[in-house]
Amino acid sequence: MSSVTDVESSINEFIYDLQRQRINQSYTLALRTVLLLREWITNCTDDAQNIDDLQRKLQEKASKLNNASGDHIVNNMTRRILRIVREEIDSTTKQKTTEFHLVPAPSPRSREGDESSSMDCEVKQLTGSIHEALNELEAEIESSSVHIVNQCLEHIHSAEVILTVGWSRTVLEFLKGAAKKRKFQVMVIECSPSNQGHTMAISLSQCNIQTTVVTDSAVFAIMSRINKVIIGTRTVLANGGLKAIAGSRAIAEAARYHAVPVIVCAAMYKLSPSYICPIELNSPQSVGLHPALGPGEELTDSQLDVAVESPLFEYIPPELVTLFITNTGGHSPSYLYRLLSELYDID
Amino acid sequence: VHPGDCTVQVHSGRGTVHPEVLRLGLRYASATILGSNSRCVALLGALTHLVRDYTTPADKELPRDLEDNLNANVAYLERCRPLAVSMRNAVKHIKRYINATPEKTPDHKAKSDILKCIEDYLKERVVLAGQAISLFAANKIGKDDVILVYGFSSIVFKILIDSFKQTRFSVVIIDGRPRLEGRTMLTRLTQHGVPCTYALLNALPYVLERGCVRKVLLGAHALLANGRVMGRVGTALVAMVAHARGVPVLVCCETHKFCERVQTDSIVVNELGDPLELVVTGHGDPTGGRLATTLNEGKNLTLLNLSYDITPPEFVTMVITELGMLPCTSVPVVLRVKSIEGT
Numbered sequence: 001m002s003s004v005t006d007v008e009s010s011i012n013e014f015i016y017d018l019q020r021q022r023i024n025q026s027y028t029l030a031l032r033t034v035l036l037l038r039e040w041i042t043n044c045t046d047d048a049q050n051i052d053d054l055q056r057k058l059q060e061k062a063s064k065l066n067n068a069s070g071d072h073i074v075n076n077m078t079r080r081i082l083r084i085v086r087e088e089i090d091s092t093t094k095q096k097t098t099e100f101h102l103v104p105a106p107s108p109r110s111r112e113g114d115e116s117s118s119m120d121c122e123v124k125q126l127t128g129s130i131h132e133a134l135n136e137l138e139a140e141i142e143s144s145s146v147h148i149v150n151q152c153l154e155h156i157h158s159a160e161v162i163l164t165v166g167w168s169r170t171v172l173e174f175l176k177g178a179a180k181k182r183k184f185q186v187m188v189i190e191c192s193p194s195n196q197g198h199t200m201a202i203s204l205s206q207c208n209i210q211t212t213v214v215t216d217s218a219v220f221a222i223m224s225r226i227n228k229v230i231i232g233t234r235t236v237l238a239n240g241g242l243k244a245i246a247g248s249r250a251i252a253e254a255a256r257y258h259a260v261p262v263i264v265c266a267a268m269y270k271l272s273p274s275y276i277c278p279i280e281l282n283s284p285q286s287v288g289l290h291p292a293l294g295p296g297e298e299l300t301d302s303q304l305d306v307a308v309e310s311p312l313f314e315y316i317p318p319e320l321v322t323l324f325i326t327n328t329g330g331h332s333p334s335y336l337y338r339l340l341s342e343l344y345d346i347d
Numbered sequence: 348v349h350p351g352d353c354t355v356q357v358h359s360g361r362g363t364v365h366p367e368v369l370r371l372g373l374r375y376a377s378a379t380i381l382g383s384n385s386r387c388v389a390l391l392g393a394l395t396h397l398v399r400d401y402t403t404p405a406d407k408e409l410p411r412d413l414e415d416n417l418n419a420n421v422a423y424l425e426r427c428r429p430l431a432v433s434m435r436n437a438v439k440h441i442k443r444y445i446n447a448t449p450e451k452t453p454d455h456k457a458k459s460d461i462l463k464c465i466e467d468y469l470k471e472r473v474v475l476a477g478q479a480i481s482l483f484a485a486n487k488i489g490k491d492d493v494i495l496v497y498g499f500s501s502i503v504f505k506i507l508i509d510s511f512k513q514t515r516f517s518v519v520i521i522d523g524r525p526r527l528e529g530r531t532m533l534t535r536l537t538q539h540g541v542p543c544t545y546a547l548l549n550a551l552p553y554v555l556e557r558g559c560v561r562k563v564l565l566g567a568h569a570l571l572a573n574g575r576v577m578g579r580v581g582t583a584l585v586a587m588v589a590h591a592r593g594v595p596v597l598v599c600c601e602t603h604k605f606c607e608r609v610q611t612d613s614i615v616v617n618e619l620g621d622p623l624e625l626v627v628t629g630h631g632d633p634t635g636g637r638l639a640t641t642l643n644e645g646k647n648l649t650l651l652n653l654s655y656d657i658t659p660p661e662f663v664t665m666v667i668t669e670l671g672m673l674p675c676t677s678v679p680v681v682l683r684v685k686s687i688e689g690t
Contacts, residue, residue: 187651192524192547195627198634202641205648212649213625213638216548217523217581221613221656247549250588257587306537309546311553 007039011061018069026073026234027169030141030269033065033077038134041085041127051089054123058085072235072243072272076344079273083345084133092126140327144267145170147327149177155263155325158182160227163260165189166245167196168232170265174325175230176207185210187226191247192216193310219251223258230263233316236271238340240318240333243276246311252320261322268326271336273344276315367396368420372427381528383568383604384473384501387433390424391469394441398461402454409457410448417442429618432569432577432606440468472603477502479669480599481509484564487597487667492516492561495554495594497585499528500566502599507564508539517542519558521551523581525624525652548581551588563589567600567666572682573609574660574675576600580653583613586662595664598675602668602685605678613656622650 014036017023023032040061041054062078069075148170156162156178164171164186175186186209190197197213204211214222229251235243242248242264255262318333331339364372371393374380380389397420403409421438424430430438444464448457484506488494494516496503507518518541522529529545536543546554554560563585569577576582576598586596610616626639641648660675670681 190524190625191549193549195633198627198632198638201648202634202637205641205646208647210647212651214651215524215580215625215653217579217584218651218653218656220583220587220658221580221617221653222651224612225614245549246553249552250548250584253587253591254584305542306533307544309544309550309554309558311550314553 004044007036007043011036011040011065015065015068018065018071018074021070025169026071026270027141027145027267029069029071029073030077031138033074034081034134034138034141037061037065037078037081038131038138041134042131051093051123051126054126055082055085055089058082072274073269075274076269076272079344080137080269081134083343084137085130086345088126088129088133092122092129141267141269144269144327145173148265148267148325149173151325151330152178153181154330155228155230156182156184157227158184160184161225162186163189163223163226163229163251163255164200165197165231165248165251166191166194167200168265170267171230171232172200172203174265175204175209179207179209185212187212187214187222189214189216189219189247189251191245196245216247216250220254220257223254223260226255226258226260228261228263229255230265233264233266233270234313236264236266236324236336237315238271238273238275238337240321240324240336241276242316242321243313244316246314249314249316249320252316256320262320263323263325264321265325268328268339268343271326271339271343273340364420364423365393365397365400367393368423372424375424375428381526382499382501383431383433383566384477384601386431387437387603388469388473390434391437391465394420394438395462395465398458398465401458409452409454410445413461414442414445417445432608433604436603436606437468437472441465468603472601476601476603476669477505480601480667481506483667483672484597484599485510485513487562488514488516489561490514490516493519493558495519495521495558495560495563495585495589496532497521497529497563497565497582498523498526498579499532500579500599502601503564503566504532504535506599507536507541511539511541517544519544519546519554519560521546521548521554521581521585523548523579525620526579528579548584551585552592555589555592555594560589560594563594563596565596565598567598567604568655569604569606569608570598570600570666570675570678571610571657572605572607572679573611574678575610576658576660576663576666576675577610577655578658580613580656583656583658583662586658590662590664596662597665597667598658598663599667602670602681605682605685607679607682610657613653617656618654620652620654622652624652625650 014032023029041058059082062082065078066075152174162175162184166189178184186204188197188201188204188211190213201211201213231244231248231251233242233244237243252262321333324331324333324336328339371389374389375386380386397417398413401413401416403412417438421430441461441464445461448460480502488510494507496507496518510516518536520529520532520543522545533543533545544554544558565578565582565586567576567578571577589596628636632638642650663675665672666675673681
């Protein structure tokens with residue numbers, strides 16, 4: 001069992017990493033948030049007076065984490081944890097009130113003893129059940145990729161040409177899963193300046209998938225040969241829109257012109273309860289910046305006044321997406337708002 | 348011939364290849380000369396030398412023999428790099444003129460007439476046409492406009508420089524790998540003091556929305572008879588994204604690039620560049636050099652480097668030619684009129 005100081009210091013380390021944007025993978029972000037908050041709830045809440053106090057402390061911790069990270073994933077996870085905590089509170093308080101009426105053998109401690117000790121064990125019982133629920137959440141996150149991959153054969157046919165863009169762990173697993181049973185071809189858009197597509201292409205080719213690397217400029221040219229576009233995303237917004245890697249919007253529009261379905265593979269921990277206005281999404285704070293010119297490439301003196309634009313992400317409206325494949329199954333973009341009510345509270 | 352590999356068989360068929368044409372072929376193959384207009388102008392220069400140095404053999408007629416010689420030289424150039432549409436049209440024009448040489452014309456007169464034909468073609472179809480297009484386009488560029496351009500196009504560059512002398516505007520340059528021709532445009536425009544923003548293709552929707560782009564100016568490699576625009580790969584993407592946001596797309600193209608070919612997609616007829624151009628070394632490479640090694644292992648991985656793509660006419664607002672502003676679909680009309688005129 002980790003001590004209070006250990007847990008606090010790991011949380012501080014996490015906040016430090018978030019502020020410096022050291023963690024890029026969504027899976028790692030989600031998992032670490034859940035694990036850290038679970039440890040914190042289990043170990044650091046011994047001084048909580050009552051359930052409300054526990055909730056308040058948790059909310060403080062959560063908002064610290066949210067403020068440190070500009071990403072939606074941390075926010076999603078903290079809101080889910082808060083929802084889980086509220087559900088557990090509701091179920092234990094309901095149990096407490098119903099004990100007097102229905103349950104034949106109530107636990108002796110809850111009826112006898114003084115207020116503070118009964119409150120104490122309430123909190124302990126609560127943290128115990130929260131711990132269980134968070135274990136389930138952790139398992140859900142860890143297995144989300146497996147559930148997505150299990151659906152791969154329903155969507156990929158033999159001899160198809162699939163288009164994907166940049167690097168996505170989920171899409172890689174999806175295509176690898178399909179390649180075990182079906183023979184198809186993948187074209188990867190390299191997505192400069194980060195050129196993440198090169199890494200994706202190498203990984204795909206090592207799984208015996210016939211892969212071609214294509215430049216961003218050739219997207220419209222080759223789209224007439226593509227059967228399906230399968231992409232990953234950073235975040236799924238509440239209206240079914242995406243915050244995905246820059247370059248995906250042009251691909252989605254080209255796919256719409258050529259009537260090619262666009263399939264997005266995203267785990268449910270990426271579904272965010274926020275609606276974001278596209279104008280806001282296009283601000284430099286949300287899109288992030290990537291150097292378009294590396295340090296080895298110099299501009300001449302006369303070019304010192306040149307502005308270089310290089311967003312990391314962009315907004316894709318829900319009309320351009322055909323299908324979401326998530327760990328809970330396939331959903332159309334118009335259905336996602338219903339899933340939100342199951343996962344998140346109106347905060 | 349693979350662009351990286353400049354060994355070409357020179358003596359083949361009838362006639363030998365002129366040294367100027369030989370040099371030209373190597374410059375094409377090594378991508379020293381890029382761009383439809385530049386390649387056409389360079390070709391006309393080499394053909395001038397060819398005609399000037401040509402002497403009719405004793406037992407042959409000038410028109411026939413010169414045409415055979417020309418064909419042999421053009422076949423060599425085709426092997427160095429497939430001919431551009433502008434080059435093909437120029438060669439066709441010259442051949443038609445040579446064939447129309449009246450009989451019994453003395454050689455020196457025939458040659459000087461042919462040289463004049465080449466010179467006129469260059470002057471009218473390329474230089475004056477460029478100036479006319481620049482004048483038409485200047486009407487479309489307003490004060491404080493933000494104009495988006497893609498890569499490098501000689502005619503678009505000319506329009507921007509000429510207009511900048513009268514109006515202040517700013518330019519957004521979109522660039523695409525692997526050629527990164529937009530950097531040439533950036534360097535040249537900033538030397539003339541034009542305020543520029545530079546971005547790669549992935550930033551296109553972002554730049555269009557945030558930068559309040561007023562219009563898009565694109566160059567073209569050729570205009571096809573079914574109204575489609577053949578341009579540097581990426582042009583279709585730029586036109587589509589701009590059109591989806593209601594930004595007018597103006598394509599600038601001289602009539603000597605109009606061609607009777609028809610195409611519906613970009614894949615059936617295209618030119619493949621050197622796939623190794625896609626391999627990045629150094630900073631921009633996230634794979635740490637593994638791409639090249641995986642390629643060498645020859646397992647399931649290929650690189651595709653397309654040169655051109657076809658833009659559908661619905662994305663293009665209008666085409667600016669030396670005959671005026673035309674819709675894309677007017678190409679066959681222009682071709683027909685020109686063929687009737689016999690020019």
